[in-house]
Structure formats: C-alpha cells, structure tokens
Amino acid sequence: MSQAAPAQGVRLVVVHPDKEVLAQAAAARLLTRVLDVQSVRSPVHVVLTGGTVGIATLAAVAASPLVPAVDWSGVHLWWGDERFLPDGDPDRNETQAREALLDVLVAEHGLPEANVHPMPGPSSVATPEEGAAAYAAVLAEHAGSSDGGVGVPAFDVLLLGMGPDGHVASLFPGHEGLSAQGTTTGVHGSPKPPPERVSLTFDAIRAAREVWVVAAGAEKAERVAAALAGDPVAEVPAAGAVGQARTLWLLDTEAAAPTPAPAK
Numbered sequence: 001m002s003q004a005a006p007a008q009g010v011r012l013v014v015v016h017p018d019k020e021v022l023a024q025a026a027a028a029r030l031l032t033r034v035l036d037v038q039s040v041r042s043p044v045h046v047v048l049t050g051g052t053v054g055i056a057t058l059a060a061v062a063a064s065p066l067v068p069a070v071d072w073s074g075v076h077l078w079w080g081d082e083r084f085l086p087d088g089d090p091d092r093n094e095t096q097a098r099e100a101l102l103d104v105l106v107a108e109h110g111l112p113e114a115n116v117h118p119m120p121g122p123s124s125v126a127t128p129e130e131g132a133a134a135y136a137a138v139l140a141e142h143a144g145s146s147d148g149g150v151g152v153p154a155f156d157v158l159l160l161g162m163g164p165d166g167h168v169a170s171l172f173p174g175h176e177g178l179s180a181q182g183t184t185t186g187v188h189g190s191p192k193p194p195p196e197r198v199s200l201t202f203d204a205i206r207a208a209r210e211v212w213v214v215a216a217g218a219e220k221a222e223r224v225a226a227a228l229a230g231d232p233v234a235e236v237p238a239a240g241a242v243g244q245a246r247t248l249w250l251l252d253t254e255a256a257a258p259t260p261a262p263a264k
C-alpha cells in the first residue's frame with residue numbers, strides 16, 4: 001500500500017477550456033488513435049471508463065463524422081471497472097456506455113457484440129470476486145504472446161475517469177484493491193456507491209500502451225495536482241495510473257487549476 005508513483009513512458013497534460021470541449025477533444029483523440037493503430041495492426045483494444053467525462057466522451061464519439069472511418073469489426077472494447085449491479089441497471093458503466101455509443105456501433109457500424117467485453121455483475125455471478133475471476137479469464141484469452149505476460153491484451157488506449165478522492169477505475173484511496181495481485185479484483189466497501197464493484201488492478205492498467213486520465217471540475221483540482229506531483233498511490237490512486245508508452249492527462253481548466261494553499 002505504500003507504493004510510490006511509478007514512472008513509465010511519456011506524460012503529457014492537455015488542458016481544455018471546459019468539460020464539453022474536453023469531451024469533444026478526447027473523442028477526437030480517441031478516434032484518431034484507433035485509426036492510427038488500425039493502420040499498423042489489428043485488433044485494437046480500448047478500455048472504457050464510466051464517470052461524467054468518460055461517458056460524455058463516448059457520446060461525443062457517437063456524434064463524430066469520423067465514426068464510419070473506423071473498422072469497428074477490428075476493435076475490442078473493455079472496461080476499467082464496473083459497479084456490481086444487474087445487467088441493464090442505469091448505474092452500470094456498461095449501460096451508460098451502450099446508451100451513449102455502443103448500441104449505435106453494434107447496430108449501424110459493424111461492431112460485433114462479441115467484441116464488447118462488459119465486466120460481469122450479479123446477473124451472471126454471485127460475488128465481485130467471481131466477476132473479477134471471470135473477467136480475468138476473458139482478458140487472458142485475448143492476451144497475445146507479445147503482451148508482456150501480464151495476462152491482458154496490450155491495451156492501445158485505457159481511459160480512466162478520476163473521482164474527487166483521486167480514485168481511478170474502482171481503486172480507492174486506502175483500499176486493499178490498490179495492492180491486489182493479478183489483473184482484476186473484487187471491491188467491497190467502495191466509498192462511492194454502489195459499495196461492490198469489479199476493477200482492473202494496477203498491473204493490468206500499467207500494461208496499457210497508453211493510459212488517458214480524463215477529469216473535469218474544480219472538485220478534482222486538488223487530487224489532479226497531487227497525482228501529477230507524484231503523491232503516494234495509497235493516498236491518490238490516480239498517481240499510479242501510467243501507461244507503457246504514454247500517459248495523457250486530459251483536463252478542463254477547473255480541474256487543472258492550481259489549488260489555493262490552506263489558510264494558516
């Protein structure tokens with residue numbers, strides 16, 4: 001739990017004027033990244049996130065004229081975390097992503113349903129641990145021999161939102177999930193509802209070629225600054241979210257604002 005922030009790849013911080021522009025820009029980046037990767041290899045593996053900017057980004061992808069430029073039959077979609085709720089629950093990250101983007105990609109743009117890999121919930125497994133184990137098995141099936149032996153595909157982009165407490169995926173400050181072994185973990189007692197969740201571990205997150213953290217709003221500014229300063233991962237989990245080749249922080253001006261020093 002006393003991990004220092006790991007250093008990997010290049011880190012870039014990009015600041016946009018507001019949350020809407022941030023989501024539009026993240027969507028444009030995501031489509032361009034998928035197109036670029038598709039010009040050199042297939043399949044492309046993208047990890048989705050829940051959260052306000054994460055879902056707004058997917059909605060912005062759906063509205064982009066570039067959607068038909070992607071060969072969606074060669075794209076696999078994963079999740080960084082999921083709230084342990086029944087299929088179709090409006091609070092599931094999967095449900096929100098399907099409504100914002102995936103339904104239209106499957107219906108109109110050739111994304112095979114088999115390429116959509118939601119994390120299991122209580123509709124199919126009894127506990128978050130069972131869900132985590134089932135998801136780890138699916139990830140391992142798609143991990144290639146050149147994927148570093150971690151047991152996940154080498155994700156081309158792994159999107160993460162960040163909560164005001166600095167959590168990423170469902171890895172919360174001070175929680176045991178921060179030091180979980182393997183590629184996935186069951187989560188209990190999440191400070192943000194619902195209490196039960198399934199999450200990728202840091203080992204899985206750090207295997208990604210690119211990690212993109214998207215965050216907007218003044219309530220995130222203090223933890224953004226702490227993560228970028230390399231505060232301990234146990235206190236600011238976002239500090240531990242780094243990609244093999246590149247880590248992008250995509251922020252709005254409020255989330256990027258320097259936080260005032262505490263009053264003396």
Ligand SMILES: O=C1O[C@H](COP(=O)(O)O)[C@@H](O)[C@H](O)[C@H]1O
Pocket residue numbers: 049050051052053054080081082083093160161162163164168169170192
């Ligand atoms: O519960 C979650 O919260 C985070 C951040 O959400 P936000 O609304 O503060 O942006 C999200 O990244 C995560 O996937 C989700 O399960």
